[in-house]
Amino acid sequence: MAPDTRTISLTVNGQPHVAQVEPRRLLVDFLREDLGLPGTHIGCEHGVCGTCTVLLNGASIRSCITLAVQADGASIDTVEGLAQGGELHPLQDEFSEKQGLQCGFCTPGMLMRAREILAENPDPSPGQVREAIASNLCRCTGYQFITEAVISAAARMRASKEGVAP
Amino acid sequence: MKPPPFAYAAPDTVEEAVGLLTEHADAEPRVLAGGQSLIPLMNFRLAKPGYLVDLRNVAGLSGIRREGDVLVIGAMTRMAEVERSPEVAVAAPLVTEAVGLVAHVPVRNSGTVGGSLAHADPAAELPAVALALDADLVAAGPGGTRVIPAAAFFTGPYSTALAADEILTEIRLPVWPGGHAFTEFSRVHANFAVVAVAALVELDGDGDGDRIRRAALALAGVAPTPVRATAAERALAGAPADAATIRAAADAAATSLSPAGDLHASPETRRGLARTYLRRGIELAVARARNER
């Protein structure tokens, strides 16, 4: 007896997709397995650690406690969409420059959350960054170099917006 | 930790949603709002609804509006929208402050006001706010709509007065003239509250605000449901708005509590936290009431 499925239409990293999913299928599994985008990771599957963070219509969500059917009609951004044309996004580049990653497992979720943070506040203080990334656990870095990376990336992103060389 | 299978529908109207809940009553149907509380339970397989009615497409359940002295928030309004709303900040700053303490931004982006109220976690912020403000919760069922006062809404841990085939459609919050404070103690930033206090204080119109006209105090995390500290409220009504009075009211309120203990806090610690946060909350509400003069 085949399980009941639903058709969902959504855009992921700018690409439109139409798919059949079981209602119970978690968005994180849909992204990783059905769309072949394993960059979003699973840490806890109960919505606490933030490892699975993606953007839905520009807002961060926890894809391990979101059903794929809840993303019908939405535009999703994952880490795979960050680098453009072979160039790292300033956040990715600064994470490397500042060593804001060690094992890399929390990194995709942290990058997507950082993207949201900077979209809302392009010039945050270190304290504001720290409070904002408290939504995402990291077990390796102790958050210090992540905070530095986000601040540096913010400066570069402001500069490029103003047409000034970073 | 994958959820068990369930049948699913995403209806377009309240009537359809209610109809589905009635029709599939035998399947233990649940309403899906933001899913931030329900889906983790399903991932743990602690909740196994046979039917999930998703409200995401139902028209008219989302939105914030002012009706005179009442702030009306649609049940499916995302907490993030409430948090950012200038209208809420003016009409019910207690709500703004409390919503900002609900978990983290990603949870508030998906989570809804109605979902939090209907989930009725004894330690949750919004039920305590609803109780403090004497809110009315509007429910739609097969027999039509009805208004349930907050005082009657929360019936036990994770248990409300909603029937199995009713859905919450909106919450109506009276505007409170005065100072507010929502404070809570959690062990780790933005984690669930061990104890939370919603404090509302209206100061006397005459003089420099030396006396309290009335207060509304609600606590979460200290009982099977959020509770009003009615004895403390009575003690404060008409009393001087000074540290000694506030301390005495907080002490009396805390002493009357019989909280349960868990791995995070014993009953004695919860009583102590209630005392501390009542005192701090009332003091902050008084200070804010004075600043508005």
Add this chain to the structure above:
Amino acid sequence: MTAANQATPGAPPVRDHSASRRWVGQSIRRVEDPKFLLGRGGYIADRITPGTLHAAVLRSPFAHARIGRIETAAALAAPGVHAVITGREAAELCDPMPDFGPDPAKHTWRCLAAEKVRYVGEGVAVVVADSRYLAEDALELIEVEYEPLPPVTDPERALAAGSPLVHEALESNCAYERSFDFGDVERDFAEADVVIRDRLRWHRSGGQPLETVGAIAEYDQGTGSFTIDTNTLSFTSYLFMAAGTLKVPVNKLDIRPVPAGGSFGSKLFANKPAVIAGMCARKTGRRVAYLEDRSDNIANCDHHGSDRVYDVELAMMRDGTMRGLKIDVVDDYGAYIQFGVGHHGNALAQVVGPYTIGSVRYRVRAALTNKNQQGAYRGFGSEVNNWMLEQMVDKAARELGLDPVAVRRMNFIRDFPHFIPTGNVYDSGDYERVLDHALELARYDHWRDEQRRLREQGRHIGIGVITAQERSVFSATEFWFWFDEPGAPVTSTPESVSLKVDATGGITAVLYSCAFWGNSPETMVAQLVAEEFDCSPYDVSIVYHGSRDGLPATGPGGSRTTVMLAGAVEGASAKIKEKARRAAAHLLEIGPDDLEWSDGGFRVRGDPERKKTLGEIAIMLHLFKHSFPEDMESGLDASKVFDHPYTTMPSADRKDLGVFYPFVGHACHVPVVEVDIETGAVTFLNYAAVHDCGTLVNPRSLAGHIVGGTAQGIGTALYEEFVYDDDGQLLSSSFMDYLIPTAMEVPELTIGHVETPSPYTPHGIKGGGEGGRMMAPAAINAAVNDALAPLGVRLTELPMTPERILAALRAAGHAG
């Protein structure tokens, strides 16, 4: 420093570290980063191919119970299910798990419980299905008859007569007991002016990396071979044990490492998922993935941390001189004891801390209880000793009316190498320099002034100053010197690297049993190779090799990796250069001794224009055999199996355990905290940390580990605990209750580095990856106690939760 110049028996030669370095010491960007930043990390869960089946384990809801009938028919008939294996069937398909515990016949640890369960969460059956979703559906259809038995959850009660027995055949819950005397304990205690006593309790926490353990296994029926991809670590040298469990010859098991999303010890030798996946693959004839989820991992990871009760006495003179230590420790190991009491070897490696304490009595009792077993957690048991000792030093200072900083300073070891009473050696150090730098970075005097000022306002500010050791590079002896007649007195803990120079001069380094898990082995090796060959680290290719045909290697643990990889790289590089020198000599028609290595090649001494680059030499060796003498083989590659450079054997009477952890770093942490005595909340006002782990390969990388380790230490000190109730139920069974610090719980650290090189290692490197967590719990406890001292309150139990702080305040008459 006379000791360093004299030959020490068993010690390797003292090295000259005077050469300048180009790549070692640079905080370059890590070579590993790009794939992780792009979301292409290739973790185990990313390697599911179409058609891979998924396993899910049914876990016991009881802490202690006999297993009766198990009904699996309904589960087997469920959609998508390919197999159901119960614990009893698993006991036929597999031998017990490898462990270093007591008598394997009496302490039997299996991948699934067969006759009885010994902790909540122990697996009793496994389902294999088309998806994890379907496997979990089928788990709910399995019916297990349990006959509950009374559980035992307190270690001291477990050791008492009449306690329920975790392993009946052992006839006791004491898996190990022994008391050691090092030095003249009785004399030191008799001559002491005062004996400081205390009872201290450290509750278990654990690594809990964000990625759990997982394995994907295939079994080839034709060859009888297993191929298993897994993120667990440490294979080549100990692989035969896992092969034995799967009942195949060692050369029929290939375990291939994949990047791990963190470990902190918890992926060390975590073979159970690999065994379960392998067993299921063989049973179904299909590729099977077993990926723990968080519920699986928290209750069943087999890597809970130390869980100790200490009764300690510190013998002191009135002027603050420390004389001797008597330590009586009960360690709650849980239901199994896979690493024996190796955690206490870690304690004994640095049991006296940085102090000239002359004698130690160490009594250890390993208690078995109905909890998940201990494994490895950053520090591996030495961090607990650091905490205990520093608590005692602070208590002594208080009782004697002495300044806690002065007491430490006056007892510092100053001459190196220094042998401590247990026999282990501290190779080098400059503890005063670390302390002075830390106090300066911490603005210690300013914060003492602030403390006075804020105390007058009724605030409770505390400053902790702790000075402690971070040992690195363990020897195998620490697992067996506990026994006068050990069954397996192993002495090998090697690490291997192969270097291959291709025809264009490009270098590839092959690592064995050294998968990436958040440390940066690729960056370390790339920098070390670049240092040897004057190339760019980013031009070095790194390959992780599977175990079957891999060279001997022990893998990470005890902060050994960078030192051991450095030794292996150094050895392999020397062999390459030796052959390249002879080849260059041939090509340049000059004697090999007339050549010197410079700037990426060999040149004639005194005639630098006559030279051959590595690339020029390599292409000749690869393609032009006839240009060289007969005894010179084509190609340019070499391997080095680098054995532990400094291990000595314990004495027969075990009064001297020998040298087993010789490269010992040191650190000083100075946190400033405020305690809210109404809520028990602890917040940081400042935090300075200075570490000395010898020469640093990549200072930024080490700093990252210090911050991350300190963050975990904050968790251990204030938030994290695996809490079991009296029925053995794990109350902290999810991240909602097992509280991992967020960015708001971890302050910004001011970090300082001091480098006193090891005289014995390449470049003078010492291990430093564990250091942050080895210091922070001690430092934070010290700070909290300093804050509460005016109230007569002292915390002696970790974590210092609000509940424990408030309870202590209430007990001292301060209402919350």
